[in-house]
Amino acid sequence: MSADAAVKYVTEIPEDEVKRVAEWINTEEYKEKNFARQALVINPPHACQPLGAELAAHGFEGTLPFVHGSQGCASYYRSTLNRHFREPAPAVSDSMTEDGAVFGGQNNLHEALENAYTMYKPKMMAIFTSCMPEIIGDDLTAFIKNAKNKECVPADFPLPFANTPSFNGSHIHGYDAMLLSILQTLTEGKQVEGRCTGKLNLIPGFDANTGNYREYKRILKEFGIPYTLLADISETFDSPLDGTYRTYPGGTSLDEAADSVNGKATLTLGPYATAKTFTWIKDNFSGKHVSLPIPFGVVKTDALLLKLSELFGKPVPESLKAERGRAVDAITDAHQYIHGKKFALYGDPDYLMGYVSFLLEVGARPYHILCSKGTKKVEKELQALLDSSQDGKDGKIYINKDLWHMRSLLMTDPVDAMIGDTHGKFAARDANIPLFRFGFPNFDRVNLHRYPLVGYQGVINMMTTICNKFIEVRDETCEERYFEMMR
Numbered sequence: 011m012s013a014d015a016a017v018k019y020v021t022e023i024p025e026d027e028v029k030r031v032a033e034w035i036n037t038e039e040y041k042e043k044n045f046a047r048q049a050l051v052i053n054p055p056h057a058c059q060p061l062g063a064e065l066a067a068h069g070f071e072g073t074l075p076f077v078h079g080s081q082g083c084a085s086y087y088r089s090t091l092n093r094h095f096r097e098p099a100p101a102v103s104d105s106m107t108e109d110g111a112v113f114g115g116q117n118n119l120h121e122a123l124e125n126a127y128t129m130y131k132p133k134m135m136a137i138f139t140s141c142m143p144e145i146i147g148d149d150l151t152a153f154i155k156n157a158k159n160k161e162c163v164p165a166d167f168p169l170p171f172a173n174t175p176s177f178n179g180s181h182i183h184g185y186d187a188m189l190l191s192i193l194q195t196l197t198e199g200k201q202v203e204g205r206c207t208g209k210l211n212l213i214p215g216f217d218a219n220t221g222n223y224r225e226y227k228r229i230l231k232e233f234g235i236p237y238t239l240l241a242d243i244s245e246t247f248d249s250p251l252d253g254t255y256r257t258y259p260g261g262t263s264l265d266e267a268a269d270s271v272n273g274k275a276t277l278t279l280g281p282y283a284t285a286k287t288f289t290w291i292k293d294n295f296s297g298k299h300v301s302l303p304i305p306f307g308v309v310k311t312d313a314l315l316l317k318l319s320e321l322f323g324k325p326v327p328e329s330l331k332a333e334r335g336r337a338v339d340a341i342t343d344a345h346q347y348i349h350g351k352k353f354a355l356y357g358d359p360d361y362l363m364g365y366v367s368f369l370l371e372v373g374a375r376p377y378h379i380l381c382s383k384g385t386k387k388v389e390k391e392l393q394a395l396l397d398s399s400q401d402g403k404d405g406k407i408y409i410n411k412d413l414w415h416m417r418s419l420l421m422t423d424p425v426d427a428m429i430g431d432t433h434g435k436f437a438a439r440d441a442n443i444p445l446f447r448f449g450f451p452n453f454d455r456v457n458l459h460r461y462p463l464v465g466y467q468g469v470i471n472m473m474t475t476i477c478n479k480f481i482e483v484r485d486e487t488c489e490e491r492y493f494e495m496m497r
């Protein structure tokens with residue numbers, strides 16, 4: 011029997027019809043219908059809240075992320091993190107099934123807390139919810155209080171928890187909710203009148219680039235500024251391979267996190283991913299409180315260094331000034347390959363602000379800018395960035411749209427390249443343009459999370475990646491007579 015004979019199609023679609031539809035979905039007419047779509051989301055470039063909560067939990071010493079909800083959901087968050095970093099993402103779930111959905115998940119939670127505490131010996135378990143317990147209205151506050159009364163875990167064992175309903179918000183909101191609860195739990199009763207750690211509390215926000223965390227540490231070391239990096243995943247998801255498996259590599263020390271409430275200053279670099287946490291910090295942490303955009307590009311890196319200098323009364327180190335000069339040199343050497351190029355961008359608000367800012371300062375044109383979970387505030391801030399440059403005047407912002415919308419944009423109003431995450435590869439392939447995977451998640455290229463995008467080094471990395479790709483495309487596609495040694 012031939013392979014064809016074995017396949018029995020439910021509906022036969024004539025070849026001509028397949029061809030007609032394939033062409034039609036690239037038209038303006040189809041784009042209009044696509045943008046009129048109300049009740050369906052196709053390939054949205056964001057994940058659900060609990061995934062963000064899990065990333066925040068992984069950023070603390072000895073912490074076991076604990077999913078109150080479905081096993082399948084827990085596998086999704088774990089496998090997404092695991093595929094992005096190519097590292098284990100150890101987490102547990104209390105595995106609610108039909109019983110839990112009917113009678114509530116308290117028994118699951120209590121049994122799982124006891125088991126996980128005994129088996130995995132964590133120093134803290136950070137609990138967050140999947141959709142199911144949120145829909146049935148499980149009362150985590152009461153369940154956790156009862157768990158301690160029943161001695162499922164010791165009374166003083168830290169059990170921060172966050173409600174992370176996935177039908178609302180995205181991974182950045184789950185990150186924010188979990189980080190807030192962790193800080194509230196660890197710092198409770200730790201504020202000491204008159205005490206100052208002399209340190210900077212640095213909060214990167216939802217950032218899945220371990221190179222960025224290392225870059226922040228390096229910059230602070232150059233300055234000689236003592237710091238506590240809150241939710242530090244740099245070791246958790248980028249630990250050395252030395253033959254020994256460690257369940258909890260790295261993470262912010264719990265003692266340091268507790269003492270962060272007495273810090274000299276607290277600085278968030280992910281304002282959209284830490285909005286609630288930062289609001290709470292302003293009311294509860296000692297010292298100064300500053301929120302800056304993620305430092306993508308020279309201008310935003312300058313702003314970070316000047317703010318550090320001001321907060322700690324230290325001049326910007328000569329070594330960082332020299333780095334700035336090298337970044338400007340890298341832009342000068344390569345700008346002709348990126349100047350005037352149109353880009354389609356999608357991702358989280360903090361990263362989008364960074365992409366737009368970087369592209370404008372190197373003379374590129376942010377053109378289609380899509381945020382699948384955005385607000386009026388995001389739109390307004392992006393528009394202000396676009397308005398700040400001649401190169402931004404044609405840029406259009408699409409809030410709460412998905413990557414199927416983006417595909418229509420690419421096919422009807424082409425650009426030269428896309429910046430985003432792996433989810434955009436289908437649209438990029440159809441549009442025959444390069445996709446730069448600076449966002450999260452990245453499943454189909456290796457080691458990119460080790461290359462910082464922040465700071466002056468980030469400028470050099472982004473510039474090099476983008477410009478060399480454009481040169482490569484030219485080499486691969488130009489006529490023989492234009493194929494040259496020099497580019």
Ligand code: SF4
Pocket residue numbers: 058059060080082083086139140141142176177
């Ligand atoms: S959206 Fe809800 S059901 Fe789906 S993986 Fe996230 S928590 Fe689970």
